[in-house]
Amino acid sequence: MKIDLERVSVRHPPTLSRRGEVLSDVSLAVASGEKIAIIGPSGAGKTSLLHVLACAQQPSEGRLLLNDHDPWTLSNAKLKDLRGQLFLAPQIAPLVPRQRVVTSVLAGRLPQLSLLQSVRNLIYPTNLQAVHDALARFDLAEKLFERVDRLSGGERQRVGLARVMISSAQLLLIDEPLSALDPQRGDQALASLCQMAHDRQATLIATLHHVEMALKFFPRIIGLAQGNVQFDLPVAQVTPALLTELYRNQTEVDHAFDAVQTAGDTIARPAFAPACR
Amino acid sequence: MTSLIPTSAPDFSDIASQHLRDPAWSRRLTGAIVALLILWPMFEWTEFKIWTLWGPESLKQTGNFLASFFPPKLSNDFLIQVAHETWRTVAMATVGITLAIVLAVPFAVIAVRVLSLSALTGRMQFLPSAVREIVRAILIILRSVPELIWALIFVRVVGLGPTSGVLAIALTYAGMLGKVYAEILESGDPSNSQALMRNGAGRLQTLFYALLPQNADELTSYTIYRWECAIRSSAVLGFVGAGGLGQMMDASLKMFNGSEVLTILIVFLLLVWCSDLVSAWLRKFLS
Numbered sequence: 001m002k003i004d005l006e007r008v009s010v011r012h013p014p015t016l017s018r019r020g021e022v023l024s025d026v027s028l029a030v031a032s033g034e035k036i037a038i039i040g041p042s043g044a045g046k047t048s049l050l051h052v053l054a055c056a057q058q059p060s061e062g063r064l065l066l067n068d069h070d071p072w073t074l075s076n077a078k079l080k081d082l083r084g085q086l087f088l089a090p091q092i093a094p095l096v097p098r099q100r101v102v103t104s105v106l107a108g109r110l111p112q113l114s115l116l117q118s119v120r121n122l123i124y125p126t127n128l129q130a131v132h133d134a135l136a137r138f139d140l141a142e143k144l145f146e147r148v149d150r151l152s153g154g155e156r157q158r159v160g161l162a163r164v165m166i167s168s169a170q171l172l173l174i175d176e177p178l179s180a181l182d183p184q185r186g187d188q189a190l191a192s193l194c195q196m197a198h199d200r201q202a203t204l205i206a207t208l209h210h211v212e213m214a215l216k217f218f219p220r221i222i223g224l225a226q227g228n229v230q231f232d233l234p235v236a237q238v239t240p241a242l243l244t245e246l247y248r249n250q251t252e253v254d255h256a257f258d259a260v261q262t263a264g265d266t267i268a269r270p271a272f273a274p275a276c277r
Numbered sequence: 278m279t280s281l282i283p284t285s286a287p288d289f290s291d292i293a294s295q296h297l298r299d300p301a302w303s304r305r306l307t308g309a310i311v312a313l314l315i316l317w318p319m320f321e322w323t324e325f326k327i328w329t330l331w332g333p334e335s336l337k338q339t340g341n342f343l344a345s346f347f348p349p350k351l352s353n354d355f356l357i358q359v360a361h362e363t364w365r366t367v368a369m370a371t372v373g374i375t376l377a378i379v380l381a382v383p384f385a386v387i388a389v390r391v392l393s394l395s396a397l398t399g400r401m402q403f404l405p406s407a408v409r410e411i412v413r414a415i416l417i418i419l420r421s422v423p424e425l426i427w428a429l430i431f432v433r434v435v436g437l438g439p440t441s442g443v444l445a446i447a448l449t450y451a452g453m454l455g456k457v458y459a460e461i462l463e464s465g466d467p468s469n470s471q472a473l474m475r476n477g478a479g480r481l482q483t484l485f486y487a488l489l490p491q492n493a494d495e496l497t498s499y500t501i502y503r504w505e506c507a508i509r510s511s512a513v514l515g516f517v518g519a520g521g522l523g524q525m526m527d528a529s530l531k532m533f534n535g536s537e538v539l540t541i542l543i544v545f546l547l548l549v550w551c552s553d554l555v556s557a558w559l560r561k562f563l564s
Binding site: 081094095 | 395471475483485487
């Protein structure tokens with residue numbers, strides 16, 4: 001899906017002054033099938049930006065165009081159809097504790113199912129193979145009939161990603177997919193996401209805390225700080241200096257320092273993951 | 278010890294106690310005082326004087342009244358009749374609550390704000406919010422009329438017998454269930470249902486895949502509690518001719534037959550106790 005963001009600002013509802021802005025004057029152009037990582041310190045507006053792109057948050061100013069249509073001018077039914085083509089995966093996977101993994105994953109396919117079909121899936125899941133395959137991409141195939149509240153935090157996060165996998169969305173907006181995963185799982189998860197986006201020609205935008213992972217997997221990096229786009233560059237042009245600047249004045253000094261070091265390494269010898277390029 | 282601390286040093290303990298005051302404290306204190314100020318006149322207005330219960334005259338009267346109940350009547354004929362009416366009472370309560378659920382569920386689903394697609398991105402649109410207000414008003418009307426009054430109305434329409442009791446329970450309880458179902462569905466964490474709707478799922482799909490499973494045990498235990506209440510209220514409805522144990526008790530009371538009343542009361546106790554067991558078992562089964 002193609003995205004155009006024209007000078008978008010977002011304020012938290014109660015404040016109408018400029019000071020309450022979470023995003024200010026953000027412009028972006030994203031071609032269909034691009035893979036982008038959004039990095040930046042906590043509170044930079046990364047999640048808000050994803051919410052704007054997911055039509056979950058209406059911009060206070062400016063305009064969002066998805067495939068050249070402004071979603072906020074669409075009728076309710078059209079907007080619902082559009083929502084069916086995008087997938088917003090929140091940082092904490094929205095899984096119902098007493099549900100089984102199979103049902104939770106199948107919920108990713110609801111926009112493509114009629115009400116009757118979705119109720120039938122509750123009685124007996126029709127597409128077990130697809131669910132199994134989606135889970136297998138994240139090493140969770142054996143948890144298919146397990147209850148969600150028996151899973152660990154990392155497993156839940158991967159179930160959330162399997163839900164993305166089974167949807168047929170053309171725009172994938174993933175918020176911090178690695179927050180509960182160890183480095184090895186994180187690698188695997190990002191590789192799977194990139195591969196899937198590549199296979200179905202979908203646009204993939206992920207916010208990431210791990211700068212080194214962003215640089216390793218994504219061809220285009222957007223640095224966000226205090227609601228502003230600090231840089232929007234191909235990964236090869238992201239320099240350690242830019243990263244230091246991005247994370248400056250932040251409490252997460254350690255993290256930024258790691259990031260810069262790893263960034264230096266990556267740029268020195270670009271061992272890029274093949275899945276994304 | 279004090280000599281070790283330089284006299285110019287600020288008194289940290291004092292600063293700490295100033296800065297670390299719980300900011301909610303004054304609000305809590307005001308709340309408690311206001312509650313007392315509102316409650317006290319209410320006790321006055323209702324002439325609530327609990328000590329009169331222990332006056333020698335009242336104790337004697339109570340004692341006499343209770344003594345007339347003993348022993349419970351346990352003759353075979355009577356027990357068979359009680360069993361028959363018990364069954365009728367349970368049936369009345371069960372059919373009544375089933376009809377109430379059938380009425381309440383659609384109302385609750387319409388009234389629930391979490392399932393509003395237009396509220397997903399801020400304010401709900403005018404038409405959906407108006408429909409919700411209308412449904413809420415209907416629910417208020419249904420439950421603000423006591424079931425006794427509904428029963429009196431239906432006894433005139435469909436005649437004496439359990440049918441009027443069933444209808445009375447169905448209407449009042451639909452009002453209660455609808456309101457509380459909606460509140461239970463709204464009380465939980467909305468992020469699961471929001472996530473589904475933001476990704477294009479429909480309202481009913483979201484109901485089945487997020488809201489219901491998330492709140493299933495609360496909904497069940499509340500419904501069972503209401504079923505228990507319906508059994509008790511079907512007893513009261515018997516007094517206006519809706520049949521069941523209540524009608525029997527009414528007859529016994531009018532004949533001053535204390536031992537029959539006691540037997541019926543014991544049956545009530547057993548019924549409520551059983552419904553408690555069923556509810557506990559169902560909740561365990563669900564989780």
